[in-house]
Amino acid sequence: MYTLTGVSKTFRARSRARGMVTAVQQLDLSIADGEWLAVQGRTGSGKSTLLQLLGGMDRPSTGSVVLDGHDLSAMTESQLTELRATRVGFVFQAFNLIPTLSAIENVEAALVPLATPAIQRRERAAAALAAVGLADRAGHLPSELSGGQQQRVGIARALVKEPSVLLADEPTGNLDIDTRDEILSLIEQVSTANKLTLVLVTHDSAVAAHAERVAVMHDGRLTIDPTDTPID
Ligand SMILES: Nc1ncnc2c1ncn2[C@@H]1O[C@H](COP(=O)(O)OP(=O)(O)OP(=O)(O)O)[C@@H](O)[C@H]1O
Numbered sequence: 001m002y003t004l005t006g007v008s009k010t011f012r013a014r015s016r017a018r019g020m021v022t023a024v025q026q027l028d029l030s031i032a033d034g035e036w037l038a039v040q041g042r043t044g045s046g047k048s049t050l051l052q053l054l055g056g057m058d059r060p061s062t063g064s065v066v067l068d069g070h071d072l073s074a075m076t077e078s079q080l081t082e083l084r085a086t087r088v089g090f091v092f093q094a095f096n097l098i099p100t101l102s103a104i105e106n107v108e109a110a111l112v113p114l115a116t117p118a119i120q121r122r123e124r125a126a127a128a129l130a131a132v133g134l135a136d137r138a139g140h141l142p143s144e145l146s147g148g149q150q151q152r153v154g155i156a157r158a159l160v161k162e163p164s165v166l167l168a169d170e171p172t173g174n175l176d177i178d179t180r181d182e183i184l185s186l187i188e189q190v191s192t193a194n195k196l197t198l199v200l201v202t203h204d205s206a207v208a209a210h211a212e213r214v215a216v217m218h219d220g221r222l223t224i225d226p227t228d229t230p231i232d
Pocket of ligand 1: 022
């Protein structure tokens with residue numbers, strides 16, 4: 001599980017006159033194993049920064065981010081790289097696939113940092129693509145796939161690492177409503193099947209309504225409704 005204590009993140013603004021920007025302020029948060037937490041909030045409220053801190057892509061300026069007893073803020077760069085490669089899957093709004101690689105090669109790419117032998121890489125990537133219903137599109141380039149199919153590849157790329165945490169930043173933001181619902185139910189299904197902790201950033205209240213808990217960011221501060229209960 002995650003325990004965040006007194007987490008703040010400040011950035012130096014590009015223009016000197018603007019000084020520092022506080023993206024996340026004094027945030028305390030616990031996320032249980034297997035929980036499905038949605039994070040909502042206006043643009044610029046700090047949602048993506050929070051996700052980056054949870055994923056070890058960035059370090060807090062103050063406070064601690066502890067995952068299963070390990071303080072991410074105290075880890076070395078190589079420990080964080082290993083954490084990202086093994087424990088945490090990421091899904092992005094713009095899919096972030098490599099355009100010159102086929103679907104299966106995009107999924108395999110997630111295993112390169114682990115030095116997984118090529119045969120195993122191919123087998124695991126094929127299984128991950130099958131798990132998202134895309135076995136028959138393995139050889140297609142991203143440009144030959146619909147938005148929903150590209151996001152399925154993105155989900156397979158996150159799952160192939162066999163992570164314990166899935167972090168999704170507006171994963172349905174580029175999709176029409178029907179495809180949004182398909183992708184959301186796929187994310188829910190794979191998260192349940194693999195007992196993943198799911199933290200999903202969304203502007204969309206219809207998406208957030210599926211979560212067990214909804215947290216709202218406002219100017220870097222987080223509010224959670226303690227009365228929130230799971231919605232079936
Ligand atoms: N690397 C950075 N350097 C400087 N400022 C940053 C950096 N990353 C984020 N910020 C600032 O921190 C604040 C929070 O940004 P963040 O991207 O976390 O918001 P967000 O809620 O995810 O927004 P959106 O919904 O538009 O993606 C913003 O004011 C942003 O400009």
